[in-house]
Amino acid sequence: MKDDRPPTLWTRRDVQTRSAWALLGASLVAMVGAFVRLLFPRVRAEPPTKVVLGSPEAFAVGEVSERYKRTHRFVLVREAAGFYALRSVCTHLGCVPAWxxxxxxxxxxxxxxxxxxDGVNFEGPAPRPLERLAIALDAEKNLVVDTAVVLRRERGEWSRADAFLPYPSAGHP
Ligand code: FES
Structure with missing residues (x-):
């Protein structure tokens, strides 16, 4: 029987072969792309740990400021001799103490x-004092608390220079 269909450029086998190669090529490209992405992982930016509080003059002597408690979980204490920051995390099971x-x-x-x-525990089940956070003045003479630097009294870390900021301090009348 005579085949009346017009001749085509590609046979069915050609089309299947080319499709298979195209699929294989696309798979390879996807695999190489995934591998390259593995080599360059997306970096997730951590929130900054340094909190700029502004001028020391904004805090009255004797003040216990809780304005950073909700956002940064610390309180700032202003004594006549200077400043320190206490983490608002109870050392018993982590609740938030109130002043x-x-x-x-x-x-x-x-x-x-x-x-x-001053953060020292004196009643209840808390086994140790509240923790302090490092505090300093920046180049613009603003108070800065670093929430990543935690200082524990029982380790002798409250005697570190960044556990208490004398104020007025030398060079910062
Ligand atoms: S969590 Fe503060 S006393 Fe238990």
Whole structure:
């Protein structure tokens, strides 16, 4: 029987072969792309750990400022001699102590631990003082607290220079 169909350039086998090669090529390109992405992982930017609080003059002597507690989980304490920052994390099970100006202490709402204004524990189940955060003045003479530098009293770290910022400090009247 005579085939009346017009001749084509490609046979069915040609089309299948080319499709298979195209598929293989696309797979290879995708694999190479994935491999290259592995070599250059996307870097996730961590939030900055240094919190700029502004001028020391904005804080009154004797003040316990809780304005950074919600956003950065620390309180700033201004003494006549200078500043320190306390982490707002109870050392018992991690609740957030609140400053009670009337009682002159931090009180944890969870199990009743109490801390003096310098962070030292004196009542309740908390086994150790609150932690301090490193504090300094930057080049513009703003207070800066570094939430990544945690200082523990029981390790002797409160005697470090960055655990307490004398103010007025030398060179910063
Ligand atoms: S978490 Fe603060 S006393 Fe338990």
């Amino acid at each position: 009670s100006a009337g009682q002159e202490k931090f009180k944890c709402p969870c199990h009743g631990s109490g801390f003096h204004r």
